[in-house]
Amino acid sequence: MSRRTPHASDLPRLGTLEAQVMDVLWDHGPATVREVIDQLAGSPAYTTIATVLTNLDRKDLVTITRQARSTRYAARLSRQEHAVSLMDQVLEASRDRTASILHFVDTMPESDLALLRDYLSARGPGERS
Amino acid sequence: MTPGLLAGLLAVALLAAAVLGPWMLRGAAPALVHAPRLAVGLLFGSVLIWLGTALALGPLLAWVVTGPDVLPAPAAQACQQCLNAANPFLSGGTVDTAVPVVLLLALPALVTAALGTAVTRECWRRQRESRRTADRVLAGATHRRLLGHDVLVLDDERPLALTFPVRHGGIALSTGALRSLDRAELAAVLAHEEAHLRQHHHLVTGLVSSLARHLRWVPLVAAVEAALPDYLEIAADNHARQRAGTPALVSALVRLGERASPVPEGQLAGALHAAGPERIRHLVLPGSGAAGALPVLAVTTHLLVLAVVGAAVHLPYLLAALNGC
Numbered sequence: 217m218s219r220r221t222p223h224a225s226d227l228p229r230l231g232t233l234e235a236q237v238m239d240v241l242w243d244h245g246p247a248t249v250r251e252v253i254d255q256l257a258g259s260p261a262y263t264t265i266a267t268v269l270t271n272l273d274r275k276d277l278v279t280i281t282r283q284a285r286s287t288r289y290a291a292r293l294s295r296q297e298h299a300v301s302l303m304d305q306v307l308e309a310s311r312d313r314t315a316s317i318l319h320f321v322d323t324m325p326e327s328d329l330a331l332l333r334d335y336l337s338a339r340g341p342g343e344r345s
Numbered sequence: 346m347t348p349g350l351l352a353g354l355l356a357v358a359l360l361a362a363a364v365l366g367p368w369m370l371r372g373a374a375p376a377l378v379h380a381p382r383l384a385v386g387l388l389f390g391s392v393l394i395w396l397g398t399a400l401a402l403g404p405l406l407a408w409v410v411t412g413p414d415v416l417p418a419p420a421a422q423a424c425q426q427c428l429n430a431a432n433p434f435l436s437g438g439t440v441d442t443a444v445p446v447v448l449l450l451a452l453p454a455l456v457t458a459a460l461g462t463a464v465t466r467e468c469w470r471r472q473r474e475s476r477r478t479a480d481r482v483l484a485g486a487t488h489r490r491l492l493g494h495d496v497l498v499l500d501d502e503r504p505l506a507l508t509f510p511v512r513h514g515g516i517a518l519s520t521g522a523l524r525s526l527d528r529a530e531l532a533a534v535l536a537h538e539e540a541h542l543r544q545h546h547h548l549v550t551g552l553v554s555s556l557a558r559h560l561r562w563v564p565l566v567a568a569v570e571a572a573l574p575d576y577l578e579i580a581a582d583n584h585a586r587q588r589a590g591t592p593a594l595v596s597a598l599v600r601l602g603e604r605a606s607p608v609p610e611g612q613l614a615g616a617l618h619a620a621g622p623e624r625i626r627h628l629v630l631p632g633s634g635a636a637g638a639l640p641v642l643a644v645t646t647h648l649l650v651l652a653v654v655g656a657a658v659h660l661p662y663l664l665a666a667l668n669g670c
Contacts, residue, residue, distance in 0.1 A: 296500075302481060303501055317478065318541045318550070318577070320506035320534055324602040328625035332599045335629040339592060 233260070237268050238277065238291060238298075246281065246290035348409040348434045352402060355654055359399050362647060366391065366565030369644050370572060376637030378622040381580035385549060387644065388569045388576065392556060394648050395565055398655035400457055403449040405658045408432045410442045410449070423670070424450075431665035460559060467555035475547075479513035486517060494535045498523065504601045508538045510547040522601060530597035533589035540584035546577045578624050595629060 230238065240255045241247060249266050253259060269289050272278045277298070281288045293301065370377075370388070377384035407428060414421055424447060486497040497517040499505065505519035516538040526534060541547070550573065557570035585594045 299485060299500065300503075303499070303503075303505075307505075317475070318508045318538075318546060318581075320508075320537055321598055321602045324598075324625070328623075329599065329603055331625050331629050332595050332602070335595050336592065336599065 231268075233264070233268050234272060237265065237272065238295075241278065241289060241291040242295040246288045248286050248288055252289070348405060349440060351654070352405045352409065355398065355402060355405065355651075358647070358651060358654075359395065359402070362391075362395055362651065363563050363565045366395075366644075367568030369640050369647075370568055372640035373637050373644055374572075374622040375632050376635075376641045377576065378579060378627045378632075378637075381576040381583065382544065384576045385573065385580065387641075387648075388573055389549060389553060391644070391648055392553065392560075392566055392569050394652045394655065395563070396460075396556075396560070397659070398651040400453040401655045401658035403453040404662055407446050407449040408434050410440050410444065410446060414445075421447075427665055427670040430668070430670040431661040433661060463559050464552075464555045467558050468551060471551050471555065475510060476513055479509045482507070483509070483514045483517060486514075491518075491523075492528075492532050492535055494539060496535070506534050506538065506601060508541045508547075511542055515542060525600045526597055529589055529593035530600060533585045533594040533597045534601070536588035537581045537585035537594070540581035541577070543584075544577075544580060546581070550574065550577065572622075575622050575624050579622065579627060582624065582628060591628065598625070598628075 236256060237252055240252050244251070244255060247255070249262060249269060252269070253262065253265050256265070269278060272289075273280060277292055278289045279292050281290065291298070377387065408431075428446070428450075482499065483497050486499045489496050489498050494516060497514050499517055499519045501519040502521040503519055504522040504525050505517070506522050507517045509515060509517065516535065518534070522534070523531070553570055553573055557566050560566040561570065582594060
């Protein structure tokens, strides 16, 4: 199909633990595996968090810096940037109508905007009804 | 009228509806735009009626032709008994062809079963997709009550106003949208989104898109799929105008529309919207008079004829089956 656009399923999907680890990195900045564990409730196993961080690296969501004998992980994008890029992809996917999302106004040609502005200016400022 | 002639006429009528349907719908748009909910019913109905009548063509021909025996004798006898029980044209003669009669019945049945399965699967796929998308978009959203509406507020500077199916979250507005809109404009946007939910627009879109996924090669179906979203938006706009007034709705469209990266003329999927009305033009420059009335009459009459003929073929089969032939 020619109109096919990226699906939401193409986006990196975050599991519950992955989301918690990303939250730690966003809230506290770059951290080692041990520092991430210290911020999480229930003290998960070291190997569990190391695996989660490896997965997040595979999904291109974290950067890894190796200094001396420690490895630090940092979020590649800020929480805001991540949300925006996620939303961009989701909105793009929703225009394919594969996901049931109705937009109040999506893309609007300049001519339609001009018609709307003409209507408002013909009524005069401040007129409401 | 002999069933053979009837089948020929029906085939021509179906072909005309499939090919000329988009052109007729475009002609009917100026009238349909004044009753968008009726238009939605007509569009949806036209796909269902066309499909139902197309599937009646084989069973209709089965009354009039004979062909080579392909079934074992007992099965052929039972089949012929059912065929005779349903046939209102028994007294007429038959035409001998090389097509086995059972094929004329089995093929539409197979197509119905395959299409039914495919559409159901497509609906499920859309459900899953919609749920997943909603979960992603609304992950960080907060619930708020705005002007009497339950709204999910997304932390996003862009002016977004979206509606998910109720069970997936309902109305969602971004903080950017809330910042751009005054109270009257917000009321218009919320009334518009509420209309989408109350009038089950997600369900209509889902069903038509699922059908269209497999039948888009029929020009009528492609035209219906393309025009439907415009009528749904106009129906929602009408509700917003009743609640908040046209100026508030227009103003909200300008505020959210000009920030939604306006596109130059010609870059929208123009051909896809060819059969639909123009939402914005209807809002600010509503037409009047009888424009489009004749095409509406022609489309409605054509559909009624197709529906009656389709029912006249399917019903005798159904009754024969219910009565055990």
